[in-house]
Amino acid sequence: MIVLRAWLTARTWRELGYLLTGVLVAAPTFALGLLSIVAVGSSTVPLGLPILAGVLAVARLTPRWFRGHARYFLGRSWDDPPPLPAGTLWRRSLALFRDAAAWRALGYCLARWPLTVAGAYPAALALVVGPAAVTYPLWWFAVPADLGAFDTDSWARTWLVALEAAATLLVVPWWMRLIVWTDGLLVRALLQPSRSQRRIAELEAGRTALRADAAALLRRIERDLHDGTQARLVTLGVALSRIEHRSTEEAVRTLAADARGTVTEALAELRDIVRGMHPPALDDGLDVALTTLAGRSAVPAEVTVALDARPPDATASALYFAVAELLTNVARHAHAGRVRIDLRTDGSRLRLTVTDDGRGGARIDSTGTGLAGLARRASALDGALTVDSPPGGPTTVTMTLPVEA
Template sequence: MRTIRHLLQPPAGLLLNAVTGAAAWPLLVLVGMCAALVPFGGLGRPLLARLLVVVRALTRLQRARAAGVLGHRITEPSPRGRTVRDLAWLAVHAVVGPACLMSVGALLASAWKIVRLRTAEAGMSATLTLSLAIVTFVVIALAAIPLLHTLQARLAERMLRPEPSLASRVRQLTESRAAAVDAQAAELRRIERDLHDGAQARLISVRMNLGLVRGASDPDQIRDLVQEAWESAGQALVDLRDLVRGIHPPVLADRGLAGAIQAASLLCPIPVEVDIDLPARPDAPVESALYFAAAEALTNVAKHSLATRAWVRLSHSGGVLRLTVGDDGRGGADLVAGTGLAGIRRRLSAFDGTLAVHSPVGGPSELTMELPCALSSPKISHF
């Protein structure tokens, strides 16, 4: 069922784009008429406002569909430049949407004519002609329809996303800095909470037991109090070691990012295929951010995906460190609704990194994390 649903997505998307493209023609005509009536007052302005609401709804639908195909979110432009972009996309979509479906129909019609002509020349039966036609249609559908579906999504992304500007870059850096400050504050609160509930409470227990020893005279009571203090001190050491590992795991310091991710993959309850191509080590803060992002992603896979296998790919090219975590589970991961994914994005944004989520309902899912960085120290051997 999942495979059938996955195969039907490109044809359904192509058909929907053709329908919305055909509907764009009368909508564009109405927008033009109302815009021409605006200088004369009357109903021109309110009608134009209502039509632009419909246009905006269509563009939001297209952004959502394109984001699902491409696997990353497409942000909306600012209100000032949004209307012009929406109308420009609508004009292009009115041509491209139906044209893509018509091109597929033309390919299928041409294939049918060629098959009939060749089989007629060879004197083949009608059954064989139909069989060859079906095979030809399937090949064309598997090749042309997904390609046109993806090209439409990329065209929508190109036309509907906001143009990069200095103001948007400043806003992005401001958001990254705020995310870094929030992540640091959350980490400090976690450390404080762990110290208060763990090591600090046990050390207080040690002090209380030792205070009772000072006033005790019964040797058995003294022995019990000292034993209890010894056990509490040992547990406090365990809590402190766990706390330190949560800040910077020893395996990350010893074996680098590659070895740490492989160790985290071994702890995952489902089989994880690891493919790492990392010629050297990035800086320690970058290693830590990507390690915890990968560990969080694997934890989400184990808890929520119902997957039977997962994979982790890590590589560096063009000055970008790229980490992909995927699974064959049920999909449906949502970057907006998922707190775990939002936490990963905040962690990466502190280093100007990005998180792209491709998780259609029914799966498979892939999280792609990209973080610009340079590799510095020599390669560290790993498992």
């Protein structure tokens, strides 16, 4: 009975719609796959590899194209592949050739259209020809002998045609089901991110959320210290100053003066703590903050900032403290006469370059320079730190961070 009721189920008609429209959906991606074969065959030609890189870049987008179609007819869905590493166009192009997700998506582009045609063609043929063939014994008499639709020369043979058509109509829904099931296997194998990729994506999203929460928490603590604790210390200092000036007893004045000095030192320490958590100058932008740092530097410093947009708080903080640490290193160890600070947007990365004309010899693994800490901070934000410091100088420290941390 299940076999007989197959055409009466919504699933059969959804799968039929999926296969018939899938022929059109998969045709351009199949052409993309054929183009990749041509590109691989002509990889020795200068245009071959660039074409293949472009094909792979488009293939990475096809899971989204197929997902909309599958969700509409079958209710299927899956995640996008993990993003490529940020960087220059050359770096991203090289990453494409090593990207398993792009190659798997390209494989699905090649397999989907032939598979869909294998399911859609019999289904369409059965729908168009099947009802006529099943009822052939009823209208065979109305067709002239020389125009026989199914090449039969007797009414008895029309029943054989009708039986074959009926069997085909019974089998086609299950054939479609097999094709759609095979397509689902290919989707899981080629388009859906693996368990490890999904886990990595979840961890990256969690890390981004934690960084945002940490930045917000630091801003809140900085605000509370500035508006609360610092204001109370200032009030206490003013009260002690009044006691010192109005008291007629020397011992009281001396005690008030000592207490006021302690309050002043506490305020200075509190300001240093607040500045270490979130420098107030960052509220006015990185260009202002770095210019302020350069103005306080013991070594004359020149600042150039060319950013397309304001970076996230965590990234801005990392860049600010990196410049502060590097300026301190230059003043203590480099014996330099000049420092150049350059911060600019380089594609999807922010590139900070600090160059001094000192004696050189700096290394990330050197003790006491803080470069190892800067490298760890850059790595935590999916960035990198490099040091070029030959003996005799100059020293160039470059930190790159993603624009969207």
